[in-house]
Amino acid sequence: MKKIEAVIKPFKLDEVREALSEMGVQGMTVSEVKGFGRQKGHTELYRGAEYTVDFLPKIKVEAVVSDENVGQTIEAIQKAAHSGKIGDGKIFVIPVDEAVRIRTGETGEEVL
Numbered sequence: 001m002k003k004i005e006a007v008i009k010p011f012k013l014d015e016v017r018e019a020l021s022e023m024g025v026q027g028m029t030v031s032e033v034k035g036f037g038r039q040k041g042h043t044e045l046y047r048g049a050e051y052t053v054d055f056l057p058k059i060k061v062e063a064v065v066s067d068e069n070v071g072q073t074i075e076a077i078q079k080a081a082h083s084g085k086i087g088d089g090k091i092f093v094i095p096v097d098e099a100v101r102i103r104t105g106e107t108g109e110e111v112l
Contacts, residue, residue: 001096002070006061008081008089013059019080028063064096
């Protein structure tokens with residue numbers, strides 16, 4: 001099993017959720033996060049004062065998938081989140097050693 005973490009632009013969330021649902025991902029966690037990469041934030045003007053916004057709003061989508069589905073999950077997220085502009089985001093793949101469903105005690109891939 002692998003945990004897929006994708007940090008994407010907020011307006012791309014619905015497209016990513018639909019793409020993952022279509023390929024059979026049954027559960028995911030979504031968090032509002034802030035950060036920056038190569039964008040390095042930007043400068044804004046408020047009531048005549050200029051200030052720097054270092055951390056930009058992003059969405060983090062997390063899903064655990066079987067090893068066989070990792071490639072197509074990454075591809076689905078990449079296609080759905082792509083805008084071609086800087087700040088589209090990143091996808092991280094992390095190994096999952098064990099998973100347990102709290103309600104039933106099921107373990108491993110049965111949890112998915």
